[in-house]
């Protein structure tokens with residue numbers, strides 16, 4: 188091993204990330220070399236100083252801890268107003284109440300609106316669940332897999348390309364939302380929040396080429412139906428940009 | 441109605457997640473540069489963590505999970521700040537949080553300890569984050585890559601550059 192190779196390994200050694208074989212080689216080099224040990228020593232003492240100084244810095248976590256606990260306890264004591272994630276029980280309650288609403292819709296047509304409100308709330312919740320951090324590890328993202336899914340769920344010949352809007356290739360989940368399966372595409376971009384596209388096939392004959400916009404929490408939802416496919420775009424963008432994206436996708440349905 | 445203090449989920453959350461609060465706050469101060477903003481970030485992190493607590497598997501890497509949420513909160517906050525910075529800057533927006541280097545109580549470890557923390561605060565956001573995660577918080581390359589949502593090679597190269605930059609800054613400090 189020469190000095191250049193050794194220098195390439197010193198950092199991994201310092202961070203305990205070097206395998207046994209390379210560690211042995213590196214140690215052998217360090218014993219024989221006049222210059223490399225100095226680099227290792229200086230990086231080591233620099234790291235030690237940094238860690239000690241950081242940990243010696245006083246941090247008063249009392250106030251924020253108290254505030255978080257107060258907020259959590261307040262939420263825990265008011266499950267009905269809990270604005271967060273649907274737990275399994277709450278999903279069950281949501282589904283059950285949805286079924287009840289379904290009966291009401293059937294009995295009283297005008298109640299139809301609240302049925303939709305529920306569905307939109309569930310879609311926004313799923314968007315927030317899947318997109319608030321990069322939980323895309325078990326998502327499917329190979330091109331052929333994506334194209335197969337968009338064909339199956341949206342009769343699209345290929346995956347919607349949102350690069351003109353600054354987004355990368357999407358990741359895909361199949362999500363059950365209020366007992367209905369949707370293809371959930373998540374698009375990320377360098378700056379700003381991710382965007383979701385939900386789609387599924389419906390047997391509804393009504394076609395809405397118009398893109399409808401509504402706001403929920405801090406999100407904009409653009410929805411459209413066409414050619415037996417249902418589409419929702421959920422974003423944190425402005426209304427206009429969201430609807431442009433929805434239009435661009437619908438144009439290819 | 442059940443006693444909220446006895447919500448078993450909340451008890452687990454307090455035991456497994458809240459135990460890392462001080463760690464997160466310490467890191468957040470250096471990520472966002474002021475105590476006030478760091479407290480906001482940590483608060484938001486724990487609210488989000490609670491919201492997603494069902495998806496967390498008890499006994500797995502809770503600290504890594506919390507850090508991942510925190511970095512997403514910081515990214516989201518930065519995205520907002522970028523937009524806000526087009527608006528004329530108002531000093532009073534800083535609230536009672538103070539900028540680093542001004543009032544943050546520094547370590548009793550003397551001039552060297554202060555210098556190195558100041559040097560860290562001069563790094564770019566990306567370099568500082570990686571260095572802090574690995575060298576201070578003791579995360580592995582793999583964990584840091586997951587927390588930051590970048591490839592492991594990126595972690596290694598940023599870390600390398602961050603350490604060299606710190607060395608350079610400290611040397612300039614000593615000679616200048």
Ligand SMILES: [Zn+2]
Nearest residue numbers: 190193220223
């Ligand atoms: Zn050497």
Ligand SMILES: [Zn+2]
Nearest residue numbers: 313317362371
């Ligand atoms: Zn989803």
